[in-house]
Amino acid sequence: xxxxxxxxxxxxxxxxxxxxxxxxxxxxxxxxxxxxxxxxxxxxxxxxxxxxxxxxxxxxxxxxxxxxxxxxxxxxxxxxxxxxxxxxxxxxxxxxxxxxxxxxxxxxxxxxxxxxxxxxxxxxxxxxxxxxxxxxxxxxxxxxxxxxxxxxxxxxxxxxxxxxxxxxxxxxxxxxxxxxxxxxxxxxxxxxxxxxxxxxxxxxxxxxxxxxxxxxxxxxxxxxxxxxxxxxxxxxxxxxxxxxxxxxxxxxxxxxxxxxxx
Amino acid sequence: xxxxxxxxxxxxxxxxxxxxxxxxxxxxxxxxxxxxxxxxxxxxxxxxxxxxxxxxxxxxxxxxxxxxxxxxxxxxxxxxxxxxxxxxxxxxxxxxxxxxxxxxxxxxxxxxxxxxxxxxxxxxxxxx
Numbered sequence: 001x002x003x004x005x006x007x008x009x010x011x012x013x014x015x016x017x018x019x020x021x022x023x024x025x026x027x028x029x030x031x032x033x034x035x036x037x038x039x040x041x042x043x044x045x046x047x048x049x050x051x052x053x054x055x056x057x058x059x060x061x062x063x064x065x066x067x068x069x070x071x072x073x074x075x076x077x078x079x080x081x082x083x084x085x086x087x088x089x090x091x092x093x094x095x096x097x098x099x100x101x102x103x104x105x106x107x108x109x110x111x112x113x114x115x116x117x118x119x120x121x122x123x124x125x126x127x128x129x130x131x132x133x134x135x136x137x138x139x140x141x142x143x144x145x146x147x148x149x150x151x152x153x154x155x156x157x158x159x160x161x162x163x164x165x166x167x168x169x170x171x172x173x174x175x176x177x178x179x180x181x182x183x184x185x186x187x188x189x190x191x192x193x194x195x196x197x198x199x200x201x202x203x204x205x206x207x208x209x210x211x212x213x214x215x216x217x218x219x220x221x222x223x224x225x226x227x228x229x230x231x232x233x234x235x236x237x238x239x240x241x242x243x244x245x246x247x248x249x250x251x252x253x254x255x256x257x258x259x260x261x262x
Numbered sequence: 263x264x265x266x267x268x269x270x271x272x273x274x275x276x277x278x279x280x281x282x283x284x285x286x287x288x289x290x291x292x293x294x295x296x297x298x299x300x301x302x303x304x305x306x307x308x309x310x311x312x313x314x315x316x317x318x319x320x321x322x323x324x325x326x327x328x329x330x331x332x333x334x335x336x337x338x339x340x341x342x343x344x345x346x347x348x349x350x351x352x353x354x355x356x357x358x359x360x361x362x363x364x365x366x367x368x369x370x371x372x373x374x375x376x377x378x379x380x381x382x383x384x385x386x387x388x389x390x
Contacts, residue, residue, distance in 0.1 A: 009378045009382060010377045013377070040387040041382060043382060043386050044379050044380075044383030044384075044386055045328070045329055045386050047349060047386060048329070048344065050274065050275055055386060079379055094263065152329075152330035152331055153331075154329035155335075156330065156334065157331045157335055158335060191294060192294045192330035192332065194294075195329070195380075195383065196379075196380050196384040196387060197326065199371055200325050200326075200363070200384065200388065201298065201325070201385035203298075204295060204298050204326065208294050208328075215297050222376070229377040229379055233380065235373070237373070237375055
């Protein structure tokens with residue numbers, strides 16, 4: 001099965017392993033992620049201003065491109081997922097934005113949010129199935145206590161993201177069980193790491209990320225997993241580094257036996 | 263056509279009706295930047311309603327919002343304070359020469375691990 005795939009800027013640079021392990025694992029699970037041609041950076045954060053048009057156009061182009069290439073788009077970075085999904089919702093529901101974006105873009109056929117944007121985790125849950133993954137695991141994370149770190153962007157705003165319960169999610173815990181690990185539920189798993197504020201006021205990112213690390217550590221996590229390069233940066237560089245943090249795709253590749261060492 | 267007041271601009275850009283706020287404080291209770299803000303999310307709602315936009319525009323609080331959507335998610339009245347914070351920030355940084363993050367300041371903020379995503383996001387939030 002082939003599905004269109006949007007890697008995003010950071011997966012081509014600092015987070016190459018998030019991308020590589022994601023593709024290799026998908027292949028092992030029978031899904032070929034086909035990178036969209038000529039994709040552009042999503043901008044990293046969703047601009048909430050109602051009159052912001054230009055800042056959302058790169059996402060509109062990506063979504064329209066995916067519409068012509070199967071109609072389904074898999075994202076991997078939490079931030080790209082959040083931006084693409086929210087822009088898609090906006091062009092579906094905000095007539096003024098849809099009119100202006102289409103008027104400017106001059107696509108062969110107008111775009112009104114037809115593409116289905118799904119995160120890689122949703123692909124694992126809904127397309128592949130966690131039970132199928134379990135069957136294909138050759139190296140289970142037996143006895144390893146793993147804390148899922150959701151952060152903000154996968155879950156909120158839940159009206160639009162519709163991935164899971166925003167206050168009590170379980171998709172990553174189910175993933176951890178599928179690869180044979182033991183999920184650790186800790187209170188800060190859906191709290192913000194500080195995100196881009198590390199560029200503005202590092203102290204805030206240090207406080208937020210440290211609280212998350214301490215929370216996960218005190219509940220017994222040996223390891224934490226995330227889908228977001230900026231979360232990984234904040235937790236490891238600003239959070240004190242008491243618990244190792246990895247991309248969930250790296251664990252998946254390892255469990256499936258497709259992780260090649262560099 | 264008479265020009266828009268600052269309050270009208272903020273309301274138009276945010277799409278938020280601050281009159282819906284019942285001042286329960288859940289937004290500020292949920293806000294990860296609460297202790298680093300001079301004006302807190304619930305104050306944005308009533309200060310916008312009262313038209314005290316300049317005070318907000320001139321406060322560093324507009325650069326402390328993490329856009330984590332916790333207040334948007336948890337507001338029982340769909341007031342969505344993060345959108346008010348963003349609208350006030352936009353009114354400020356759209357002014358000539360008011361970019362908060364300057365490209366010249368980037369090299370000193372870089373470290374070997376910093377993901378591109380952080381730089382792109384910060385520019386989108388802090389500059390026009």
